[in-house]
Amino acid sequence: MLRHCFLFCIFLFSLSLSAQTPKDSTRVAQDSTKSDVLLKQIGNGFFPTSFWNFDLRYLVKFNQYEGFRTGLGGVTNDGFSEKYRIDSYVVYGFKDHRFKYKIGGGARLNEDTKTWFNFSYTDDLLESGSSKFLTDSRFFSFFEPRLLNIDLFHKHITSAVSLEHQITPNLTTETQLAISNIRPTYSYNYVLDDKSYDDFETTTATVSLQWSPFNQYKTKDDKLVETKNGFPKFSLQYTKSFREVLDADFNFSKLDFRTIHKITHKNKSYTTGVLTAGLAHGDTPLTHLYHAYPNNINKATILSRFSVAGINSFETMFFNEFFSDRFTTLVAKHYFKPFAIAEKFNPQLVLISRFAIGNINNIGRHQNVSFGTLKHGYTETGLEINKLLLGFGLSLTYRYGGYHLPKFNDNIALKFTFNITL
Structure with missing residues (x-):
């Protein structure tokens, strides 16, 4: 609606x-x-005014913990200042009856290298087991399908400062120092040195790099403009958590890697591949582990699990089924040339294959939760027929291999897809 x-x-x-x-x-x-x-x-997810761009991501969302989540937020634009910016939001969850917010801003230190110093104070939720690169471009979708079914969140109050810097047009970096108070919203304890933690503090330093060696640029009106979005692209990020620094509880490190590739064929079809890997070492609580982005509801029948497919998520993998401290995933998709059935009816067939493998040490430290490992390799294959009606399509995925389930129906995921471009 x-x-x-x-x-x-x-x-x-x-x-x-x-x-x-x-x-x-x-x-x-x-x-x-x-x-x-x-x-x-x-x-791109903004509604601009003379000095403030409203961020459409905060208008309406839904998940299993907050129910409907609505609010306002955004960032100042050049009408406010070219050297300073304010980036803030406030939202309210109708199921948990709680306000969440961020107060943030930044100052530009160098225009040519796009160097910005940023600060923020955030009181909000994060999905446990999720991982994000600091250098990722801002993502916006009118409809975020995976979000609907997520129920494993942790509260966090985070104070952070960061520095964005463009070394070259093809290589960007961001460095962040953050202090967080974390409290899982679910029953969970992490046992370390005969002490059980149901909430904890972290002090982390993160360095993130994004390299796009095949992007091309040209100068227009004294500004560098991207003329070609080239592939492959590479992202690398290292995070270190320091125990007993500013009362932090755990000492661990994380190394994340991702590469994205796209091959365009002569017949207007194309193939994409996303390889992701992560390694967490040390005393790492569940909140900071990896979950491989599952997107299947824990219900009995195919129709009761009917929902909306994600982009790179595993459609047959149940939420909270697996966690890892080291993992690798590969998602490959082949997009056929759209079928020219009518002027405004051009559905597109997509073939998909996904693979994940991982493992975890010291699983006994994670109390009051139950999950498996990916050591045998997880495989699913499927297809999508997109843009059938008003941006909606259908997805069918089958789970096989090392984690094939005894009941045949439990290995099948039938879902909507949603694709729209303005």
């Missing part, structure tokens, strides 16, 4: 632009450019 209202507003805005009677061709071109810029901004 929100998506339709949103698109309807865009449609009305476009009509209002086209209804104007331009005085000359220059005015028509300017209006068209403004409309294109607005649509691009909205497609």
Whole structure:
């Protein structure tokens, strides 16, 4: 419903632009450019005003712990300042009856190298077992399917400072120092040195790099503009947690790696591959382990598990089924040329194969939770038929190999897909 209202507003805005009677061709071109810029901004998840860009990610979301989550947030734009920015939000969960917020900002230290010093104070939730690269580009989707079924969150209050820096146009870095108070929302204890922790403090330093060696750029109006989004791309991140520094409880380190590749074929089809690996060493609680991005609900029948497929998630892997302190996943997809059935009906067939392997040391330290390991290798294969109606399609995935389940139906995931581009 929100998506339709949103698109309807865009449609009305476009009509209002086209209804104007331009005085000359220059005015028509300017209006068209403004409309294109607005649509691009909205497609990136922002609604711009003169000095503040509202972030559409905070309007409405849903998950199993908060229920509906709604609020407002955003970041200042060049109309406010080219050298300083404010980046903040506030949201409310209707199921847990709790406000979450972030107060943040930044100062530009060098324009040519896009060097920014940032600070933030965040009181919010994170999915336990998730991992994110600091250098990842901001991701926005009108509909985040995996989020609907997540129930394993931990509360965190985090104070952080970071430094963004572009070494070259193809190599960017971000370094962060953070202090966090973490409290799982589920029953969990981590046992270390005869002490049981149900909440804990961490003090971490993180260095993240993103290398896109095949991107191409040109100078336009004294600014560097990307002309080609090349592949493969590489991300590397190292995190170190220091025990007894600012009252931190655990000493551990994490090393994360990811590469993304895309091969475009002559017949307008293309193939993508995402290889991800992670290694956690030391006294690592469940909140900071790896879960391989499962996306299947723990229910009895295929139809009761019917939901929406994610992008790189494992559709037949049940939530909270596996955790690892070292793992590797590979997701390969082949997109066929869209079927030209009608002018506005061009469904697309996608073949998908996913593989994950991992393991964990000291599993007995994790109390009040039950999960398995990926040491035998997890495999699933499936297909999607996308863009059948209003951006929706269908996905069918089958689980086989080392973690094939005894009941045949439990190995099958039938779901919606959702793809829309403004």
